[in-house]
Amino acid sequence: MSVVLRGISKSYGAIRAIENIDLTVEAGEVIGLLGDNGAGKSTLMKVLAGAVTPNAGTIEVDGAAHVFRNSSDASAAGIAMLYQDLALFDDMPVVHNIFLGREMTNALGFLKYGAMRVRAQQIVNGFSVRPFDVRTPAGHLSGGQRQVSALARTTAFGSRYIILDEPTSALSPSARDEVLGIVRDLADSGIGIVMVSHDLGHVRKVCDRVAILHLGNLVGVRDMATTTQDEIISLIVQGHA
DSSP states (O other): OEEEEEEEEEEETTEEEEEEEEEEEETTOEEEEEOOTTSSHHHHHHHHTTSSOOSEEEEEETTEEEOOSSHHHHHHTTEEEEOTTTTOOTTSBHHHHHHTTSOOBOTTSOBOHHHHHHHHHHHHHTSSSOOOOTTSBGGGSOHHHHHHHHHHHHHTTTOSEEEEESTTTTOOHHHHHHHHHHHHHHHHTTOEEEEEOSOHHHHHHHOSEEEEEETTEEEEEEETTTOOHHHHHHHHHHSOO
């Protein structure tokens, strides 16, 4: 079970964002996506999430070829992306944020609020963090709880691969540890994770492999168990080890 990108390229006019990227994301692993600003990380993430259409290349999900015209296509294939801003509605309770656009309804079309609340609470309680009430408005949550709420939304509907954009940014040390623990738990449950991060300490803590981009090119994929921080930094900065 894996997502396989082959020959992915994307240009904006004369500007080449990424070129001929081959990358595999296995189910049950965390792969860190690294690179300086402008290296192509955002473009590659958006291609995988269906938000950007590549000029060339193919995407396979669990052996089936896909053409993503939008994020709904990627979602239908089991891929979800959690952007850095989390896209939570602060005035809305967590339960409604989780089920937004996918609400449970009865035969008459009325919301099954009780069933949604129970299911949302089960999902939140299933994470390795202190539980909180899903009836709480998202704007009243801590940074770590907001991240948990957003992760709950991505896992509530069977996503098998999740892309995380700087999931630990602007969090307290304790919240960062909680979120990293959740990332590892999700991978151990069989979900494939792509995690963008500029913190090599966090990457080393949870990632199985790292993929390094430099000026739009994939310049290295390394196993965390065998690479060194110096090698990773050299690939990020210079494009070679």
